[in-house]
Amino acid sequence: xxxxxxxxxxxxxxxxxxxxxxxxxxxxxxxxxxxxxxxxxxxxxxxxxxxxxxxxxxxxxxxxxxxxxxxxxxxxxxxxxxxxxxxxxxxxxxxxxxxxxxxxxxxxxxxxxxxxxxxxxxxxxxxxxxxxxxxxxxxxxxxxxxxxxxxxxxxxxxxxxxxxxxxxxxxxxxxxxxxxxxxxxxxxxxxxxxxxxxxxxxxxxxxxxxxxxxxxxxxxxxxxxxxxxxxxxxxxxxxxxxxxxxxxxxxxxxxxxxxxxxxxxxxxxxxxxxxxxxxxxxxxxxxxxxxxxxxxxxxxxxxxxxxxxxxxxxxxxxxxxxxxxxxxxxxxxxxxxxxxxxxxxxxxxxxxxxxxxx
Amino acid sequence: xxxxxxxxxxxxxxxxxxxxxxxxxxxxxxxxxxxxxxxxxxxxxxxxxxxxxxxxxxxxxxxxxxxxxxxxxxxxxxxxxxxxxxxxxxxxxxxxxxxxxxxxxxxxxxxxxxxxxxxxxxxxxxxxxxxxxxxxxxxxxxxxxxxxxxxxxxxxxxxxxxxxxxxxxxxxxxxxxxxxxxxxxxxxxxxxxxxxxxxxxxxxxxxxxxxxxxxxxxxxxxxxxxxxxxxxxxxxxxxxxxxxxxxxxxxxxxxxxxxxxxxxxxxxxxxxxxxxxxxxxxxxxxxxxxxxxxxxxxxxxxxxxxxxxxxxxxxxxxxxxxxxxxxxxxxxxxxxxxxxxxxxxxxxxxxxxxxxxx
DNA sequence: CACTTTCGTTGGATCGATTCAAATTTTGCT
DNA sequence: AGCAAAATTTGAATCGATCCAACGAAAGTG
Numbered sequence: 180x181x182x183x184x185x186x187x188x189x190x191x192x193x194x195x196x197x198x199x200x201x202x203x204x205x206x207x208x209x210x211x212x213x214x215x216x217x218x219x220x221x222x223x224x225x226x227x228x229x230x231x232x233x234x235x236x237x238x239x240x241x242x243x244x245x246x247x248x249x250x251x252x253x254x255x256x257x258x259x260x261x262x263x264x265x266x267x268x269x270x271x272x273x274x275x276x277x278x279x280x281x282x283x284x285x286x287x288x289x290x291x292x293x294x295x296x297x298x299x300x301x302x303x304x305x306x307x308x309x310x311x312x313x314x315x316x317x318x319x320x321x322x323x324x325x326x327x328x329x330x331x332x333x334x335x336x337x338x339x340x341x342x343x344x345x346x347x348x349x350x351x352x353x354x355x356x357x358x359x360x361x362x363x364x365x366x367x368x369x370x371x372x373x374x375x376x377x378x379x380x381x382x383x384x385x386x387x388x389x390x391x392x393x394x395x396x397x398x399x400x401x402x403x404x405x406x407x408x409x410x411x412x413x414x415x416x417x418x419x420x421x422x423x424x425x426x427x428x429x430x431x432x433x434x435x436x437x438x439x440x441x442x443x444x445x446x447x448x449x450x451x452x453x454x455x456x457x458x459x460x461x462x463x464x465x466x467x468x469x470x471x472x473x474x475x476x477x478x479x480x481x482x483x484x485x486x487x488x489x490x491x492x493x494x495x496x497x498x499x500x501x502x503x504x505x506x507x508x509x510x511x512x513x514x515x516x517x518x519x520x521x522x523x524x525x526x527x528x529x530x531x532x533x534x535x536x537x
Numbered sequence: 538x539x540x541x542x543x544x545x546x547x548x549x550x551x552x553x554x555x556x557x558x559x560x561x562x563x564x565x566x567x568x569x570x571x572x573x574x575x576x577x578x579x580x581x582x583x584x585x586x587x588x589x590x591x592x593x594x595x596x597x598x599x600x601x602x603x604x605x606x607x608x609x610x611x612x613x614x615x616x617x618x619x620x621x622x623x624x625x626x627x628x629x630x631x632x633x634x635x636x637x638x639x640x641x642x643x644x645x646x647x648x649x650x651x652x653x654x655x656x657x658x659x660x661x662x663x664x665x666x667x668x669x670x671x672x673x674x675x676x677x678x679x680x681x682x683x684x685x686x687x688x689x690x691x692x693x694x695x696x697x698x699x700x701x702x703x704x705x706x707x708x709x710x711x712x713x714x715x716x717x718x719x720x721x722x723x724x725x726x727x728x729x730x731x732x733x734x735x736x737x738x739x740x741x742x743x744x745x746x747x748x749x750x751x752x753x754x755x756x757x758x759x760x761x762x763x764x765x766x767x768x769x770x771x772x773x774x775x776x777x778x779x780x781x782x783x784x785x786x787x788x789x790x791x792x793x794x795x796x797x798x799x800x801x802x803x804x805x806x807x808x809x810x811x812x813x814x815x816x817x818x819x820x821x822x823x824x825x826x827x828x829x830x831x832x833x834x835x836x837x838x839x840x841x842x843x844x845x846x847x848x849x850x851x852x853x854x855x856x857x858x859x860x861x862x863x864x865x866x867x868x869x870x871x872x873x874x875x876x877x878x879x880x881x882x883x884x885x886x887x888x889x890x891x892x893x894x895x
Numbered sequence: 896c897a898c899t900t901t902c903g904t905t906g907g908a909t910c911g912a913t914t915c916a917a918a919t920t921t922t923g924c925t
Numbered sequence: 926a927g928c929a930a931a932a933t934t935t936g937a938a939t940c941g942a943t944c945c946a947a948c949g950a951a952a953g954t955g
Contacts, residue, residue, distance in 0.1 A: 192911060203935045208913060218933065235687030239662040241911025244602050244940045249664065251646065260635035260645065263622070270622045277618035277647070284655055286663065287618065287647040288609065293639050301644060304597040306607065306664045329593030550941060561905045566943060576903065599941025602910045900953070909944080914937105921932065 191234045193241075200228040211237050243306070251286035252510050253307035257298060257321050260291040262313075266426075267454055267482040268499070269313065272335065275503030276311065283511060299324055309510035311335060314397075331513030333506045336397050345517045347505050351397055354495040354524035355404025355449070358477045361493065361526055362447045363412045365534045367475060370414065371438045371445040372405060372421040373431060373455045374398055382430040384437060385421045401451050401479065420445075424455055431458040439466070446474060446535040453478040453485045456492055460531065464489070471533035481527060490530035498522050549592045551599075558586040569595050601664070609644035610868050611665035615656065615679050618649040620671075624784075625812055625840040626857070627671065630693065633861030634669065641869060657682055667868035669693060672755075689871030691864045694755050703875045705863050709755055712853040712882035713762025713807070716835045719851065719884055720805045721770045723892045725833060728772065729796045729803040730763055730779040731789060731813045732756055740788040742795060743779045759809050759837065778803075782813055789816040797824070804832060804893040811836040811843045814850055818889065822847070829891035839885060848888035856880050 197207035202225060209217050210225040217225075228234075243249060254276065256262055256269075263269050280287055290305045292298035302310075302324045309331035312321050322344055325332045334346040362370070377385060377393040393399035406416040420441070422434035438445065450456035456478030463470055470476055470490055478485055481496025501522060509518070555565035560583060567575050568583040575583075586592075601607060612634065614620055614627075621627050638645055648663045650656040660668070660682045667689035670679050680702055683690045692704040720728070735743060735751040751757035764774040778799070780792035796803065808814035814836030821828050828834055828848055836843055839854025863878060 190911095194911080204912085205914080205936065206934055209934090212913075216933075221933085233687060235685060236661055237913090238911055239664050240602050240605070240607070241940095242662070242913070243664065244598050244911075244942085245913045247598075247940075249598070250662070251664075260639045261632040264628045264632040264635065270628070274619040274622040277622065281618045281649065281651050284650065284659075286659060289635070289645040289647070291639065292642070297642055301642075303594055304600065304608070305644065306597050306601065306609075327593055329591060548941095552941080562942085563906065563944085564904055567904090570943075574903075579903085595943090596941055599910095600943070602912085602941075603943045605910075896955105898954080900951100902951080903949090905946105905948075907945095907947105910942090912940090914939080915935105916937100917935085919932100919934070921930100923928105923930080925927090 190238075191232045193234075193237055196225060196228045196232055196234050199232060200225040208237070249306050249308050250284070251288050251307050252280065252507065253288045253290045253302075253305045253310045254313065255290040255302060255305075255310050255321060255325060256313035258291060258313070259293065260289055262291070263289055267484050268452065268480050271482055271499045272313075272503050275500040276507055278500075279504045279507035283507070285507070285511065295320070302328065309333075309513060311506045311510060319394075331510050331515075333509045335502060335506060342519070343517060345509060345519065347502050347509065347520045347522070348397070349497045349502075349522050349524045351400035352404040352407070354479065354497075355401040355451075356408045357404075357524065357526045358449055358479065358495050359405045359408035361528065362449070362475060362477060362532060363408060363414075365447075365475065365532060367447040367535050368412070368414055369443060369445045369535075370405075370409060370419050370447050370449060372402065372419060373434050373438075373448060373450045373459065374402060374421055374423050375426055375451045375455075377423050380425075382423050382425050382433070385423050387417050390421060398451065405449050426452055426454055428458045431455050432462050435459060435462045444474075447532070448474060448476045450476060450478045453480040453482045453492060453494055456494065456531075457484060457488055460488055460490070460492065470531050472536060475532040475535070477532055481525075485527075485529070488531075493529045493532040494527050496525045496527045498524070548596075549590045551592075551595055554583060554586045554590055554592050557590060558583040566595070607664050607666050608642070609646050609665050610638065610865065611646045611648045611660075611663045611668045612671065613648040613660060613663075613668050613679060613683060614671035616649065616671070617651065618647055620649070621647055625842050626810065626838050629840055629857045630671075630861050633858040634865055636858075637862045637865035641865070643865070643869065653678070660686065667691075667871060669864045669868060677752075689868050689873075691867045693860060693864060700877070701875060703867060703877065705860050705867065705878045705880070706755070707855045707860075707880050707882045709758035710762040710765070712837065712855075713759040713809075714766045715762075715882065715884045716807055716837065716853050717763045717766035719886065720807070720833060720835060720890060721766060721772075723805075723833065723890060725805040725893050726770070726772055727801060727803045727893075728763075728767060728777050728805050728807060730760065730777060731792050731796075731806060731808045731817065732760060732779055732781050733784055733809045733813075735781050738783075740781050740783050740791070743781050745775050748779060756809065763807050784810055784812055786816045789813050790820055793817060793820050802832075805890070806832060806834045808834060808836045811838040811840045811850060811852055814852065814889075815842060815846055818846055818848070818850065828889050830894060833890040833893070835890055839883075843885075843887070846889075851887045851890040852885050854883045854885045856882070 193207050194204050197204040207225055210222050214222055263273055288307050290301050292301045310325045312325050312334045314334050314336045322334055334344055336348045375398045377398050409416050420438050424430040424434050448459055456476050459476050463474055468474055478492050478494035481494050485492035485494050551565050552562050555562040565583055568580050621631055646665050648659050650659045668683045670683050670692045672692050672694045680692055692702055694706045733756045735756050767774050778796050782788040782792050806817055814834050817834050821832055826832055836850050836852035839852050843850035843852050
């Protein structure tokens with residue numbers, strides 16, 4: 180009996196059991212999709228035939244073509260698939276997206292790929308009703324690919340300044356400015372910035388000229404916000420070290436080494452993500468530098484890990500749950516209109532920031 | 538131009554652009570799937586027509602039916618979708634599953650649902666080549682549904698004792714026994730068990746009779762392992778409190794309240810998951826009970842969070858990454874054979890366990 | 896120039912279902 | 926029984942592509 184699956188390789192089709200049961204395929208179809216309209220006797224006969232022939236129910240592949248709707252939304256990123264489960268920000272976002280999907284009964288397809296070649300193919304052949312695009316890095320290419328499918332789609336993080344792209348994001352300038360103002364208000368004047376990517380792949384210290392040419396709008400906006408506030412209180416921003424990280428532990432630590440090798444190390448670190456900030460806390464602790472007494476650290480994102488870190492992290496909280504909900508809504512209720520939503524952020528003061536010593 | 542998407546509601550088909558370009562649909566298809574075999578001039582003409590008519594490339598819905606393979610695997614659970622992103626064990630497992638998928642170019646579809654009704658439908662209509670089933674709770678129903686699809690599938694956690702079900706899991710009895718032996722070896726004799734679900738939904742103290750009738754094999758096996766070892770050193774297992782949790786903070790804390798209300802509270806806690814163990818550490822710390830001096834705690838799973846907890850958690854590590862890899866392999870290289878794999882576990886001793894006081 | 900290759904193109908068959916107007920059978924009522 | 930209304934069933938059309946055998950045209954060969 181094990182050979183049922185192994186041996187005969189021709190899968191059973193609805194038409195097969197229709198013939199076996201002596202009914203038309205129309206009726207056979209009804210037995211599965213609207214059982215109440217077929218006569219009891221016939222229904223049982225068809226079901227028995229299905230059972231006997233090892234029929235696994237109507238194949239969704241066929242139904243799909245007819246129905247048109249997949250009832251699933253795709254979430255795409257240029258990072259490896261495991262990004263969805265590893266990155267704290269992505270996780271919170273995904274949790275809220277999945278809640279919204281659960282509520283409406285929609286499924287989720289994760290779309291990603293090891294290389295660019297694959298990515299294009301995966302996006303082109305994804306069985307989804309729309310895309311939510313995580314624009315972390317390489318966002319523009321991803322957005323381009325998603326657009327070509329001509330399906331509803333929404334970019335998370337207004338990384339693309341292209342007004343023709345539907346997007347949901349936060350006010351990065353205002354948020355960054357808020358973070359900086361919190362620190363300047365505490366009396367800090369010596370800063371360093373641990374930045375997200377300015378352009379594909381590179382890491383390291385960024386010159387003021389490079390800053391202006393940043394490819395990624397999110398990174399550029401946050402930096403603008405920081406500098407706006409620092410300038411306001413008279414800090415010479417051209418002397419504030421800005422280190423570009425890949426939002427991972429390795430490049431962040433490299434950045435910290437560089438920054439703290441300076442003669443006058445900063446008393447406050449502006450980190451463009453909580454992930455960077457959390458690595459920073461760890462690094463400082465290993466270096467026996469006390470947070471917040473020796474160095475204050477302010478993150479960006481508002482992930483749950485920031486609550487339980489040692490010390491708990493002051494950060495700019497994004498309304499992640501709200502963003503996820505809105506993104507799903509935008510896909511499912513897409514009306515073809517392109518809308519861009521800018522959500523407000525909030526400063527959450529915790530124990531990682533305090534007035535500088537002295 | 539925005540009305541392109543909004544206005545005309547009839548989507549463009551391959552046949553439409555074929556006609557527009559004055560070629561057969563066969564040639565039009567070739568332009569997209571094997572561009573190298575069509576003459577340059579014709580290819581450009583067809584592409585131009587596609588561009589002009591706003592064609593988003595061959596619709597995967599159509600291609601799918603012909604091709605037969607979706608090139609995606611479904612991961613199913615009876616928990617809400619957000620379980621995949623919230624639960625530490627699930628996260629690590631998903632990360633390894635997604636790595637394996639990335640390597641082979643397969644996509645991932647998350648399948649779940651708010652209610653049972655939906656779940657059945659979602660499984661029946663999931664567009665996947667096979668299922669990996671997370672058998673945490675309600676596994677049997679899930680497995681049943683997945684089997685009915687007659688697609689390759691693998692159960693994670695040998696929750697079902699049904700030999701006809703392909704499954705990948707760990708040796709729960711051996712693992713639990715290992716955990717208990719570690720504690721008995723340190724000299725502990727007063728224990729309490731914080732268990733996973735025995736049957737759907739219930740929580741609370743479990744009587745020895747109930748223990749034997751546990752629906753979930755994983756829970757039962759771990760308990761068997763614990764008790765095997767405890768009996769060996771002469772502990773009366775019928776007097777060891779076993780509290781059934783829902784693998785969440787609330788029920789775990791309730792269990793701890795109950796357990797520590799006893800006249801002679803335990804000196805060691807056997808937790809059936811790291812999640813439970815981590816909540817326990819937190820609760821004990823809030824109660825000003827020192828771990829490991831007042832109470833030792835041993836978990837089960839080996840999630841990354843157990844490394845950084847305060848104190849770091851002694852636990853039974855499952856080869857989660859290996860399990861994920863094997864599961865994906867089992868689906869993609871399914872040969873119709875039903876295989877059950879039992880992987881070894883490993884005791885990882887950290888700071889949450891020590892000899893009892895005195 | 897007739898004859899084989901090679902290259903590109905065509906159009907019908909197929910994938911597996913759902914849908915719906917029309918045909919047929921049942922049922923209800925007098 | 927006779928007839929209209931209601932309940933079922935049928936079968937062709939459709940969803941959007943890919944595949945492939947057959948065919949026509951251009952290129953190569955003796």
